[in-house]
Amino acid sequence: MSETWWWPYLMIIVAGWLATDIWRWLGVLVGGRLREDSEALMWVRAVATALVAGVISRLILFPTGALAGSPLGLRIAAASIGFVAFLLSRQKVVVGVLTAEVVLVVGWLAIGGVR
Amino acid sequence: MTALSEPPTEVGPSFFQSFFRGMQSMVSIPALILTAAFVGYAGLARESGLTLGHTLVLAGLVWALPSVVVLTGALTSGASMLTAAIAVALASVRLMPMTVALMPMLRVEGKTKRWQLLIASHFVAVTAWVYAMKHMPDMPREARLPFFLGFAGGLSSFVVMMTAVSYLVISDMPPMVAGALFMLTPVYFTCSLWGASRLSYDKAAMILGLFLGPFFHVYAPGLDLLWTGLVGGTLAYAGVKAYRRAVQ
Structure with a gap:
């Protein structure tokens, strides 16, 4: 990181805040013209949903930080079993999340923890 | 706290009521x-x-x-x-x-x-x-x-x-x-x-996005999320639309 104290803050404002909020502001400008029941909005919703799904699989398949130390197969298994548990529990998010976490931690411990 | 002078059409909650309900x-x-x-x-x-x-x-x-x-x-x-x-x-x-x-x-x-x-x-x-x-x-x-x-x-x-x-x-x-x-x-x-996801478009888009995400991550790094959204979303939208037309 740079020598001056304010440089990281400037980075955060320009490369973080502006680079992120510009999309939200553009979204307001475009979304302000669309009707709630229009076909165009259906398409935009589908694009947004697919994007978020892309974020999900990226977080599971190519994680950053400590999660990267766990085996890929275990992460996929944990997420899939969690999702099935969510569906079986009449879509209770807590059940899905807790199941996935249990599978991950138990599996991780079973193979000998963090290497 | 309903004031008597309030017109009967005013049934919606006030700004602050909704704000606090959100909180x-x-x-x-x-x-x-x-x-x-x-x-x-x-x-x-x-x-x-x-x-x-x-x-x-x-x-x-x-x-x-x-x-x-x-x-x-x-x-x-x-x-x-x-x-x-x-x-x-x-x-x-x-x-x-x-x-x-x-x-x-x-x-x-x-x-x-x-x-x-x-x-x-x-x-x-x-x-x-x-x-x-x-x-x-x-x-x-x-x-x-x-x-x-x-x-x-x-x-x-x-x-x-x-x-x-x-x-x-x-x-x-x-x-x-x-x-x-x-x-x-x-x-x-x-x-x-x-x-x-209330609509079948959304569910189809989600499934496609989950599988396209890693694909584009490898083949279009950097722009992967954008491609995942555009391709997955458009396919889901067009696919569900075509399916509905075929069924009717």
């Missing part, structure tokens, strides 16, 4: 999971050498976990401002279609000002978006914007505060705990995104 709804599983995910992030920020001030300003101003993680990586790798801005902008493109989809729901025709929507838009991120898309269609139109401000604004204030607390308290997080906290986000996103 009350914050006490929920999604908020808990997001908080836990940011507790995990606090560990990453600390490991990466960010100060408490950096961490707070970053989390609060960017307010979208994947973009927060990308910028943290750029800061620690000593990337130039331009490189960092491009990386973060690419990671944040998804916020635009999300905002586009949300705005018509928040807006009251001829009443809501654009600056109000611009302020509200800062709080668009997956957790609040999914919650809003799921619950707001059942609310009276006037109540939606204040509800969203209360829920999403309250959520980000609370989460940023908790990030600060965990930055200070947790000095050395065991890798497995940190890993488990990072796993919360994708699993929670999967379940809640499915729960929020």
